[in-house]
Amino acid sequence: MKYKQLTSEQRYAIFIGLQEGKSKRSIAQSIGVSPSTVCREITRNKTKHGKYSWRLAHEMAMERKERVPGNKTTAEWIKRKALALLKEEQWSPEQISGHLKKTKQINLSHETIYKWIRADKQAGGDLYKNCRHRLKHRKRPVGSVKNIPNRTSIHERSKEADGSRFGDFEMDTIIGKKQSQVIFTITERKTNFTMIKKLPKGKDSKELAKEVFELLLPYKENLKTITTDNGVEFAAHEQITKKLQVPVYFADPYSSWQKGAIENANKLIRQYIPKGTDFDDITDEQIKQIQYKINKRPRKKLGFSSPKVEFFKQLI
Helix, strand or coil: CCCCCCCHHHHHHHHHHHHCCCCHHHHHHHHCCCHHHHHHHHHHCECCCCCECHHHHHHHHHHHHHHCCCCCCCCHHHHHHHHHHHHHHCCCHHHHHHHHHHHHCCCCCHHHHHHHHHHHHHCCCCHHHHCCCCCCCCCCCCCCCCCCCCCCEHHHCCCCCCCCCCCEEEEEEEECCCCCCEEEEEEECCCCCEEEEEECCCCCHHHHHHHHHHHHHHHHHHCCEEEECCCHHHCCHHHHHHHHCCCEEECCCCCHHHHHHHHHHHHHHHCCCCCCCCHHHCCHHHHHHHHHHHHHCCEHHHCCECHHHHHHHHHC
16 A cells, blocks of 8 residues: 655644544544554654654655655745745855755755746746846956056966866956946955955055955965956056965956856856946945855855865865
């Protein structure tokens, strides 16, 4: 005989029967199951205090059902948990899926999450606004090429600086509504740990070099390389090299793919600071919170660990 899951109504009837002092056999007869089913249900779904709660029992049963291979329906509590991570943390469906599998042993496809988001959007909802691309894929505009004195080409960079070792960084800037508004970003390639700093003096290269020095000084002994683009704000690269004893390399013009780690980090930041934002409205505390949230996100390349955890592991 094929086993059938008890319904929430049957579990409620068991709960009421126990409250009224009825025997397990009597309860079983009233809901149309065997006494052994009632005994198994009570034993399997007791609280740590030995009490039977029908709500908890039903939720626990749904969790076990979700973990059985082949089940296609997703328990409502799992959907709530997944969408809460989307709304509160702005994690991608893939990050949510990986996190739930790693920490909760819950198998939930990222495609299922995307399906929920699309359905919500069609119904007039705004879940899609929590996605980095908002379900759209847009090309990043390429800036103009500037001459940098004594620049060193990325082609002279060691082949070991491929993201597999710790200590290779990439840096860039994000421009605000006013072209004089600048946010500096720098990321470590192996761990994707990202640091963000609002620059009061905009594209002033010497001031930017000072900020780089202050941000990276605690990790000076771990620095291997820094790679960036040809923006005028990086013209004082020799000052960075002198103070931190780390070479700075420049990507080819119109080749943002050569510094993909920082490009990806900037896209994550744009989730919180959309294009056209007036940076005067953003406080340093908000910048810190954005940095915290981004570095807390689980990443597929890190086995769904977070950049923060993996970065500081390297320093121990």
